[in-house]
Amino acid sequence: MQDAGRRTRLANERTYLAWWRTGLTSLAVAIGVGKIVPGISNNVTEWPYQVVGAAYGFLGIGFMIVAHMRVRAVERAVDAGTFARLDQRLGTGLLAVGIVIGAATVALVIFGRS
Numbered sequence: 001m002q003d004a005g006r007r008t009r010l011a012n013e014r015t016y017l018a019w020w021r022t023g024l025t026s027l028a029v030a031i032g033v034g035k036i037v038p039g040i041s042n043n044v045t046e047w048p049y050q051v052v053g054a055a056y057g058f059l060g061i062g063f064m065i066v067a068h069m070r071v072r073a074v075e076r077a078v079d080a081g082t083f084a085r086l087d088q089r090l091g092t093g094l095l096a097v098g099i100v101i102g103a104a105t106v107a108l109v110i111f112g113r114s
Contacts, residue, residue, distance in 0.1 A: 005078060012074045019067030026060030029053075033105070044112055052104045059097060066090065 034053015038046040070086070077084035 008078050009075070012071055012078070015074075016067050016071040019063050019070065023060040023063030023067065026056050026063060030055075030057035030060060033108070041112070048104075048108060048112070052101065052108055055097075055101045055104065059101060062094075062097075066094075 030053045032053075033056060034050045038044050038049040070084075073084040
């Protein structure tokens with residue numbers, strides 16, 4: 001049983017790092033969409049790119065916050081011998097934000113010229 005607990009804690013750490021990698025990736029996309037693309041493109045209106053870039057930035061910060069909340073919840077559950085399920089509202093919220101930001105990105109790709 002002790003080995004199973006260790007494996008679970010290590011899996012929790014890997015999952016925590018995956019949330020962080022996703023958050024950092026979102027921050028990198030924020031810089032790309034919000035600053036780099038409008039800076040190297042000709043004849044584009046900058047503000048839509050900046051808004052979508054900022055949304056990716058906030059999403060990245062959100063992933064880091066969720067990472068912290070999840071790693072702590074799972075650790076408490078492991079200590080108690082229970083399971084910490086991802087809150088369905090949180091999962092649905094992340095899905096909704098992803099759909100909105102993804103659709104905005106697609107719109108920039110299609111209609112990005114001013």
